[in-house]
Amino acid sequence: MSKIAVKVDDLTVAYNYKPVLWDIDLEIPEGVLMAIVGPNGAGKSTLIKSILGILKPIAGSVSIYGKPYDKQRQKVAYVPQKGSVDWDFPTTALDVVMMGTYGSLGWIKRPGQKEKKAALEALEKVGMLSFKSRQISQLSGGQQQRIFLARALVQNAAIYFMDEPFQGVDASTEIAIINILKALRKAGKTVIVVHHDLQTVPEYFDWVTFLNVKKIATGPVKDIFNDDNLTKTYGINYKVSIQE
Amino acid sequence: MSSAQIEIQLIASIVAVACAIPGTFLVLRKMAMISDAISHSILPGIVIGFFITHNLNSPLLILFAAFTGIITVVLVEYIQKTNLVKEDTAIGLVFPALFSIGVILIAKNANDVHLDVDAVLLGELAFAPFDRLIINGADVGPKSLWIVGSILLITLTLLITFFKELKVSTFDKGLAASLGFSPAIIHYGLMSVSSVTTVGAFDAVGAILVVALMIAPAATAYLLTTDLKKMLVLAVGFGIFSAIMGYWVAHWLDASIAGSITTILGLVFLMVYLFAPSKGIIAVLYREKQQRIEVSLLTFLLHLKNHDELEERHVKHLNEHINWQKVRSKSVLDLAQKNNMIHIENQIVSLTEKGDAFTSKAIDYIITNRDAQIEDMKDDFFLFRG
Ligand SMILES: Nc1ncnc2c1ncn2[C@@H]1O[C@H](COP(=O)(O)OP(=O)(O)O)[C@@H](O)[C@H]1O
Ligand SMILES: [Mg+2]
Numbered sequence: 243m244s245k246i247a248v249k250v251d252d253l254t255v256a257y258n259y260k261p262v263l264w265d266i267d268l269e270i271p272e273g274v275l276m277a278i279v280g281p282n283g284a285g286k287s288t289l290i291k292s293i294l295g296i297l298k299p300i301a302g303s304v305s306i307y308g309k310p311y312d313k314q315r316q317k318v319a320y321v322p323q324k325g326s327v328d329w330d331f332p333t334t335a336l337d338v339v340m341m342g343t344y345g346s347l348g349w350i351k352r353p354g355q356k357e358k359k360a361a362l363e364a365l366e367k368v369g370m371l372s373f374k375s376r377q378i379s380q381l382s383g384g385q386q387q388r389i390f391l392a393r394a395l396v397q398n399a400a401i402y403f404m405d406e407p408f409q410g411v412d413a414s415t416e417i418a419i420i421n422i423l424k425a426l427r428k429a430g431k432t433v434i435v436v437h438h439d440l441q442t443v444p445e446y447f448d449w450v451t452f453l454n455v456k457k458i459a460t461g462p463v464k465d466i467f468n469d470d471n472l473t474k475t476y477g478i479n480y481k482v483s484i485q486e
Numbered sequence: 487m488s489s490a491q492i493e494i495q496l497i498a499s500i501v502a503v504a505c506a507i508p509g510t511f512l513v514l515r516k517m518a519m520i521s522d523a524i525s526h527s528i529l530p531g532i533v534i535g536f537f538i539t540h541n542l543n544s545p546l547l548i549l550f551a552a553f554t555g556i557i558t559v560v561l562v563e564y565i566q567k568t569n570l571v572k573e574d575t576a577i578g579l580v581f582p583a584l585f586s587i588g589v590i591l592i593a594k595n596a597n598d599v600h601l602d603v604d605a606v607l608l609g610e611l612a613f614a615p616f617d618r619l620i621i622n623g624a625d626v627g628p629k630s631l632w633i634v635g636s637i638l639l640i641t642l643t644l645l646i647t648f649f650k651e652l653k654v655s656t657f658d659k660g661l662a663a664s665l666g667f668s669p670a671i672i673h674y675g676l677m678s679v680s681s682v683t684t685v686g687a688f689d690a691v692g693a694i695l696v697v698a699l700m701i702a703p704a705a706t707a708y709l710l711t712t713d714l715k716k717m718l719v720l721a722v723g724f725g726i727f728s729a730i731m732g733y734w735v736a737h738w739l740d741a742s743i744a745g746s747i748t749t750i751l752g753l754v755f756l757m758v759y760l761f762a763p764s765k766g767i768i769a770v771l772y773r774e775k776q777q778r779i780e781v782s783l784l785t786f787l788l789h790l791k792n793h794d795e796l797e798e799r800h801v802k803h804l805n806e807h808i809n810w811q812k813v814r815s816k817s818v819l820d821l822a823q824k825n826n827m828i829h830i831e832n833q834i835v836s837l838t839e840k841g842d843a844f845t846s847k848a849i850d851y852i853i854t855n856r857d858a859q860i861e862d863m864k865d866d867f868f869l870f871r872g
Contacts, residue, residue, distance in 0.1 A: 258567065296663040315666050322660040331514060331657045332712045341654050345665035350647055377712035393661075 245307070247272040247401050247432040248293060253302035255285070255292050262288050264456050266302070270434060272400075275427040276449035277437040277463075280475055284454040286436045287323055290403050294320055306401065315345055319399035321390045323406050323436075329379045335389050336374040339364055342396035364392035369418060384415030391419060401432045408439065420446050443467055490615040495733050497614050497630050498747065501687045502699050502725030504638040507645050508680045509700030510721050513708055514656050519574055520677075521700045523562065523581035524555040525684045525693040529588030531555070532685070537595065548633075548685050555681025556674065558584060611733075611743040614690045630690040637686040641679055645718075652676070653714055695744040699725055702751035709762040724754055782810070782818045787827060787845040790837045801833045 250268040254261055263285040270276060278286050291297045293304050295311045306314035319342070342364070343357040365371045368388040373381060381389065387407055394402055402423075408416050423433050423446075437443065443450060443463060450467050452458035452475040459471045512521055531554030535547040558580055565576040619629040626632070645652070655662035655669045662669045680700070688696045707720035732747030739746070760767050790799060797803065801819070810818070819835075822828045827841030837845065 258569065291660065294660075294664040296660050312666070315664070318664065320661065320664045322658065326660055327658045328514070328516075332708070332714045332717050333653075333657060334712065338657075341658070341661060344650055344654055344667070347650070349651065349667070352650055 245272040246270065247274075247307060248434070249305045249308075250289075250293065251303050251305075253289075253292060253299050253304065255288050255297055255299045257288075261300070262455065263292070263299075266453075266457050268451065268457060268460055270432060270449070270451075270460075272432050273427060273430055274449035275423060275433045275435070275447050276451060277435055277443050277447040278451045278453055279437055279440060279443065280453040280458075281477075284475075286453055287405050289453065290320070290405055290434070290436065294318065294403065316397075317400040319394040319397035319402050321394045321402070321404040321407055324383070324387065324390075324409055326405075329386065331378070333378060334374065335370060335376050335378060335381065335385075336361055336365065338378060338389055339392045339396055342393035345397060360396050360398075361392070364396040365389075367395060368392045368422065382412075383409075384411035387411050387415060387419065391422060395422075399431070402426060402434065404433070404435045406436050406438060408437070440472070491733075491737075493615040493628050493631060494611055494743065495730050497628065497634060497690055498611060498729035498733055498743070499726045500631070500634045500638050501691055501696070502703070502729040503722050504634055504641050504683050505687060505696060505699035506703045506721040506725040507641050507718065508676060508683055509704040510707070510714075510718050511652060511656055511676055512680065512700060513704040514714075515676075518701045518705070519577045520559060520562065521680055521684065522697050523558050523577045524677075524681050525688060525697050527558040527581045527584030527588075528552070528554045528681065528685050528688075529585050530591060531588075533588050533591040533595075537591075548682065551685040552678060552681040554584065555684060556677055559674075559677045559681075611691055633686045634690060637683055641683065644675070644679060648672070648675070691747075692744050695748055698748045698751050699729075702755050703728070706755045706758045709758050709765045724751075728754055779814075779817050779821060782814060783821050784845070784848055786818050787822065787837065787841055788849065790828070790835060791842065791845050796834055799835045801830065801835060 246269050248268070248270040250266050253263060253266040253268075255263040262283075266289065278289065280286050288297065292299050293306075293311065295304075304311055306317060311318070336358075339361040340353050340357055343353050343360060347353060347357070362371065362374070365374055368391050370385060370388050370392060373385060373389075378386060378389065387409075391404075391407065394404070404423075407419055411419070423435065426433050427448075435447070437447070444467060447463055449461070450463045451460040452466075452471050454475050454477075458475045459466045509521070512518055528551040531551035532547055535544070535550030538550075539546050541547075561580045562573070562576045565571060565579060566573050571579070614630040615628045617629045618625050619627060619632050651662070651667045651672055654665070655667055655672045659669045662672070684693075684696050684700075687699075691699070703721040703724035704717070706724050707717045710720055711717050728747055728750040732750040733743055735741070735750065736743040736746035758766065761769075763769055793799060801815075819828075819830075822841065823830070825840075825844075826838055827844055828835050829838055830836075
């Protein structure tokens with residue numbers, strides 16, 4: 243078995259003392275393209291935010307390649323859920339992508355030519371180079387998502403977390419994004435995606451975690467993506483298998 | 487100009503700059519109201535500081551007041567976290583409470599000292615030059631000038647040093663946290679700067695003007711640019727302009743300086759709100775009207791594309807069958823002709839080659855919602871600019 247990229251132990255997270263994630267244990271092997279699935283409010287975003295140290299858990303711990311997140315920041319990139327930023331903020335596409343380089347710069351040091359070049363390359367990769375000077379609110383939903391993806395690419399991380407990257411994007415952007423994610427996996431990166439469309443799980447991902455406040459199951463899609471786990475996660479009966 | 491006049495304008499301008507900088511970030515963080523809260527609730531801090539130091543000029547007073555400012559922010563956030571009330575309600579609960587504590591403390595204990603509520607709220611810029619700073623017997627200028635000057639220097643240094651951190655944590659808190667730039671540190675840093683600025687400035691210009699100087703220039707600049715650095719520069723510019731204009735208006739009308747500056751700030755905002763090139767009301771209304779016409783144009787072009795029959799393409803048909811009024815029909819025809827999309831012969835309208843290609847492309851865009859192929863059309867048509 244390959245190395246463990248992300249390990250979550252007995253993680254419990256609460257908002258105002260109301261737990262929304264209960265006692266999660268999770269091991270994500272290096273090099274997988276993993277979907278996190280579960281109904282709305284299952285705690286998928288919360289799980290990612292806790293792994294990334296954005297939220298403080300009330301119990302449990304998280305490690306990235308065996309060390310706490312604080313020590314491993316440079317190894318991790320994050321694409322937040324689309325609604326989480328202010329799209330009217332006075333900034334351009336290029337500027338947003340440049341923000342991905344801030345982590346490697348640390349406090350105070352400012353981005354220079356090297357960072358700009360990396361940002362332009364990432365924009366090129368997601369097919370958004372011609373939009374680099376566009377104010378971000380003047381981009382379509384799909385284009386905004388590509389910008390976020392470019393910002394993660396520029397971080398040149400080993401592990402990528404994405405919260406619903408396909409939300410509100412058109413079919414062509416979805417294909418473009420999934421191709422980039424598959425290329426990342428090919429390059430040995432670990433990619434973790436909160437995903438809503440159960441239909442496409444077998445096609446896009448090789449690993450899956452079912453989550454609904456507790457962890458229901460985690461493992462290879464071909465072994466565990468079945469009606470039983472779907473029913474346990476979503477509560478309703480999944481009569482007809484949505485697998486091929 | 488007398489030296490007092492120059493000093494007043496200098497103080498007002500420095501306060502304007504010192505306020506515009508944190509103000510820009512407050513506006514972007516949708517926290518404009520918090521500056522109002524801070525400016526009022528620092529009163530008990532000043533009073534308590536005065537009881538302890540017995541000296542209205544003690545720098546400790548500024549620290550005490552700034553500390554009350556931070557307490558305000560913490561209290562507001564605490565109440566808000568209970569999810570019982572919204573942020574603006576929480577602000578509305580906290581600052582009158584703290585402010586009235588301050589007023590009561592003054593009324594009960596400080597009757598005999600110079601600390602009156604009017605002066606606190608409105609300030610009196612005109613008197614600022616009379617309160618001089620004397621070092622070793624030498625007059626080095628008005629005390630306010632030194633206070634607000636030092637605050638500006640600190641603010642500028644912090645802004646230049648932490649610009650990148652401020653930007654990323656304001657735009658995307660989650661990213662900032664995951665990159666290791668603690669949004670909490672930056673948040674409280676900004677709140678501290680806002681509190682210190684408010685306290686340092688309000689002695690000179692009063693609480694109301696401090697709030698106006700923090701929010702109005704930033705809100706005005708926000709309407710004019712899509713670049714954070716330019717927004718800061720514009721906000722600073724509007725602040726200085728209003729400070730100096732306000733001073734002279736007050737001079738000519740023999741009115742309160744703080745009041746005049748606040749009025750100018752409001753007027754500048756109003757002008758920009760109306761006339762800003764893309765976010766202004768007039769531009770927005772114009773754009774909406776254009777978009778309406780363009781939708782009509784597209785409807786019309788599509789109609790032409792779908793119908794070969796002559797009677798369907800008669801100019802009259804526009805009014806009768808598509809059910810458009812004359813004005814609308816005329817503006818649509820004009821727009822189409824101006825863009826060489828149609829030609830009209832004997833009252834019969836037909837698509838030109840260009841019109842035909844345009845229609846196909848536009849329909850394709852509307853169906854697939856794919857942007858790449860219509861980039862060139864965006865310059866001519868509002869409809870496709872998102
Ligand atoms: N900031 C917050 N304060 C309080 N409750 C929250 C907050 N964010 C999320 N929650 C609650 O936590 C639960 C999990 O939310 P989330 O992780 O966003 O779910 P998902 O991403 O799976 O849809 C939901 O019940 C949601 O209402
Ligand atoms: Mg979510």
